[in-house]
Amino acid sequence: MTKTYAVIGDPIDHSLSPAIHNSAYLFLGLDCIYIAYRIPSRELEFGIESLKKIGISGFNVTIPHKVDMMQLLNEADEECILVGATNTVLNNDGNLKGYNTDVDGFLDPIRKRKIDCRDSDVLLIGAGGAARAIVAAFSREKAGKITVTNRTEERAHSLIRFAHKLGLQSDYTDLKNAGEIAGNYKFIVNATSVGLKGVGCPISTRNIKKDAIVYDIVYMPVETPLIEESKNQGATIIYGWEMLLAQAMKSFEIFLKIPAPYEAMKLTLLGRF
Ligand SMILES: NC(=O)c1ccc[n+]([C@@H]2O[C@H](COP(=O)([O-])OP(=O)(O)OC[C@H]3O[C@@H](n4cnc5c(N)ncnc54)[C@H](OP(=O)(O)O)[C@@H]3O)[C@@H](O)[C@H]2O)c1
Numbered sequence: 001m002t003k004t005y006a007v008i009g010d011p012i013d014h015s016l017s018p019a020i021h022n023s024a025y026l027f028l029g030l031d032c033i034y035i036a037y038r039i040p041s042r043e044l045e046f047g048i049e050s051l052k053k054i055g056i057s058g059f060n061v062t063i064p065h066k067v068d069m070m071q072l073l074n075e076a077d078e079e080c081i082l083v084g085a086t087n088t089v090l091n092n093d094g095n096l097k098g099y100n101t102d103v104d105g106f107l108d109p110i111r112k113r114k115i116d117c118r119d120s121d122v123l124l125i126g127a128g129g130a131a132r133a134i135v136a137a138f139s140r141e142k143a144g145k146i147t148v149t150n151r152t153e154e155r156a157h158s159l160i161r162f163a164h165k166l167g168l169q170s171d172y173t174d175l176k177n178a179g180e181i182a183g184n185y186k187f188i189v190n191a192t193s194v195g196l197k198g199v200g201c202p203i204s205t206r207n208i209k210k211d212a213i214v215y216d217i218v219y220m221p222v223e224t225p226l227i228e229e230s231k232n233q234g235a236t237i238i239y240g241w242e243m244l245l246a247q248a249m250k251s252f253e254i255f256l257k258i259p260a261p262y263e264a265m266k267l268t269l270l271g272r273f
Contacts, residue, residue, distance in 0.1 A: 002031050002032065002033060003031065003032045003033075004033050004034075004054065004055070004056055005034040005035075005058050005255060006036065006051065006056055006059040006060070007035075007037070007059065007060040007061075007062060008038075008047060008060070008062070008065060009062035009063055009064070009065060010038050010039060010063075010064060010065075011038070012036045012037065012038045012062070013036070013038075015036050015062065016244070016269060017034065017036070017060055017248060018036050019268050019269070019272055020265050020268055020269050021034035021248065021251075021252060021265075022034050023264050023268035024252055024260055026264075027264035028258075028261060030256070032057075032256070037051070037059075039065065041065075041068075044065050044068055044072065045072060048072050048096075052091065052094055056091050057090075057091055057255065058088070058089060058090045058091055058251075058254070058255040059088075059089050059091075060087055060089075061087050062087065063129070066085040066087055066129050067085045069085075069086050069089065069098065070084065070085065072096065073086065073089065073096050073097065073098040074095045074096050075095065075097040075098070076097065076099075077097070077098065077100070079099065079100045079103050079104075079136070080098045080100040082103075082136050082166075083100045083132055083136050085102075086098035086099065086100055087099075087100055087101055087247065088100070088101050088251040090254055090255065099251075099254050100133060101246075101250035101251050101254070102130065102243075102247050103133050104137075104246065104247070105246040105247025105248075105250055106134055106217070106247075107140070107141065108242070108250075109239075109242035109243060109246065110213075110215075112242075113236070113238070115213060115236075117138060117141035117143045117187070118141065118143070119142070119143070119144045120143050120144050120187055121144045121145045121186055122138055122144070122145070122146045122185060122187040122188075122189060123149070123182055123184075123185040123188045123189070124146055124147065124189050125149050125150070125175075125189065125190045125192055125194075125203060126150055126189075126190065126191030126192035126202075127148055127150035127155040127156045127158065127159040128155070128191065130191045130217055131148070131150075131159055132159060134189060134217075135159060135162055135168065138168065139163065139166035143187075144169065145169040145170065145171065146160075146163050146168055146170045147170070147172070147173050148160050148170060148171075148173075149172070149173045149177075150175065150192070151175055151192070153172070153174075157172060175202075178202075178203040178204075179204025179205065179206065180204075181207070182203060182205070182207045183207040183209050183212075186211070186213060187213050187215065188203075188215070188230070188235075189214075189215045189216075189217070190214075190215070190218060190226050193218065194218070194226075195216060195218040195225055195226050195227075196218050196220060196224075197221070198224065198225065199225075200225065201225040201226050201229060202226060205230055205232075205233055206233075208230050208233040209233070209234075210233060210235060211235075212230075212235045213235065213236045213237075213238060214226065214227065214230035214236070214237055216238075217240045217243055219239065219241040219244050219273075220273065221273065222239060222240075222270075222273050224240075227239070241269060241270065241273070245262075245265060245269050248260075248269075249262065249265060
């Protein structure tokens with residue numbers, strides 16, 4: 001029987017997940033299909049019941065449901081509990097198990113470059129859902145201090161409390177000041193949506209050093225203003241699409257328990273930009 005998978009969220013029209021997953025099924029000749037399913041904020045429970053009724057095999061979860069979905073799971077893996085959010089759910093005869101592939105997805109491009117995070121200081125711009133997974137990722141890699149900056153200060157402090165809970169050193173800097181101190185950090189990570197559609201740079205880049213690693217998780221466009229400017233500073237760049245692809249591959253492997261076809265998924269993803 002054909003297995004059906006989905007991504008749920010709102011908005012969902014522009015999600016790249018159906019294209020990435022369907023290309024993997026096609027490449028491997030799997031009898032599977034992956035759809036985008038819009039579920040508005042207040043209709044999550046009803047939406048999940050509908051997915052169970054059609055016998056969904058598994059689904060990805062995106063904005064705004066990653067945290068609320070936790071309440072509807074029967075089980076959750078360690079990473080998912082740690083982050084307090086899920087982006088991948090496996091349906092085993094109505095038993096829903098949650099996973100979080102954003103943590104490994106974020107770390108994958110760092111590991112591919114054989115970059116050691118241990119004791120490295122991180123300037124993290126943003127304090128939303130993705131930033132939380134990034135703090136969990138750096139805690140796993142035993143990074144040094146994480147300095148958080150965010151437009152809304154209170155959210156930054158809440159993320160700093162989370163980092164402390166994970167045993168990380170963490171402090172706050174004002175967004176206006178972040179560019180001034182950027183030269184003190186090995187990692188500079190943008191986890192805000194600034195740069196999306198090529199509009200805006202989250203911090204001033206003039207102090208970024210050439211031995212810094214600038215990781216922008218915004219993936220549309222591939223070359224965000226932060227990436228372009230940091231390249232001019234000579235920094236090492238990690239692209240948002242690399243994280244997107246890695247987390248999708250990890251979801252695929254949770255769903256189907258076979259290795260994900262990297263090249264097919266990458267070609268499809270990059271072809272969409
Ligand atoms: N590459 C990947 O695989 C991947 C994975 C997940 C997310 N993302 C991308 O990462 C971004 C954040 O996602 P999320 O899930 O964390 O979203 P979120 O929970 O809504 O958080 C959004 C973040 O962006 C900040 N922000 C939004 N507009 C801003 C502006 N005009 N100026 C300054 N800061 C602004 C918010 O600051 P406030 O707290 O002040 O609102 C918050 O820190 C999105 O662009 C998303 O597409 C990429």
